[in-house]
Amino acid sequence: MFTVLTAREINKNLQIVARAIEPSAAQKLRKAGADSTINPNELGGNRMAVLILRPQIISFLDAITRIGEDTLDLGEIEVTKSSPLAGKNLLEVRIPEKTGLIVLATKESDGSTTYNPSSSTVLHEGLSMLVLGRQEQILKLQRMVSPGGN
Numbered sequence: 001m002f003t004v005l006t007a008r009e010i011n012k013n014l015q016i017v018a019r020a021i022e023p024s025a026a027q028k029l030r031k032a033g034a035d036s037t038i039n040p041n042e043l044g045g046n047r048m049a050v051l052i053l054r055p056q057i058i059s060f061l062d063a064i065t066r067i068g069e070d071t072l073d074l075g076e077i078e079v080t081k082s083s084p085l086a087g088k089n090l091l092e093v094r095i096p097e098k099t100g101l102i103v104l105a106t107k108e109s110d111g112s113t114t115y116n117p118s119s120s121t122v123l124h125e126g127l128s129m130l131v132l133g134r135q136e137q138i139l140k141l142q143r144m145v146s147p148g149g150n
Contacts (some may be wrong), residue, residue, distance in 0.1 A: 001032055008033030015132060064132070075138035076107075081125040081149040091119035099140045101133035 004018050018034040026037040051058050064072055079086055085093050097100055106117045107129035109126035123129075131138060 001029065004029055004032045009028045018067045022115055033088045071134075072132055073135050073138060074104075074132055075101075075141070076128050076130055077138070077141050077145050078128045079125060079145055080147070083123070083125075083145050084147065085120065085145055086125060089120050089122045090117060093123065095129075095131070095141060095144075095146070098139045098144065099133065101131040101137050101141055103129050105130040 002108045004016055007014055007016055014034075016034045019028050019030040019039050020037040020039055021041060026039065029037050046129075047058070063141045090103060095103055103117060105113050106121055107128040109129065114121070130139075132139060
């Protein structure tokens with residue numbers, strides 16, 4: 001609690017994630033200034049349950065995030081008004097062909113999310129794309145989305 005209060009006092013814009021074991025602690029940490037809280041016991045329990053009920057899903061997720069020496073990352077790239085991709089649809093911008101990334105979802109500025117977006121999805125200001133790939137591929141997309149990017 002003290003760490004959250006101190007961090008928030010030092011930097012009002014800091015993204016703070018705090019560890020909370022009890023639900024009441026999570027609520028208090030958010031009141032103290034934490035943006036979100038994590039309960040490691042709950043996360044571990046959920047993973048154990050999925051391992052028992054759907055072990056193939058955990059195996060798949062472990063496999064796609066560790067490819068040999070490479071590790072796949074999730075990235076979130078926001079389209080700005082001045083982006084050269086704004087106003088074009090996913091088919092036109094050809095992200096998988098140009099970057100090797102998989103576009104998993106799009107998120108509107110209001111928080112609504114579309115998983116596995118269609119190729120006709122139009123990229124516009126405030127829309128974020130959730131992508132899966134290597135870090136250098138994510139950086140390539142970031143350059144494509146930026147004004148003057150290729």
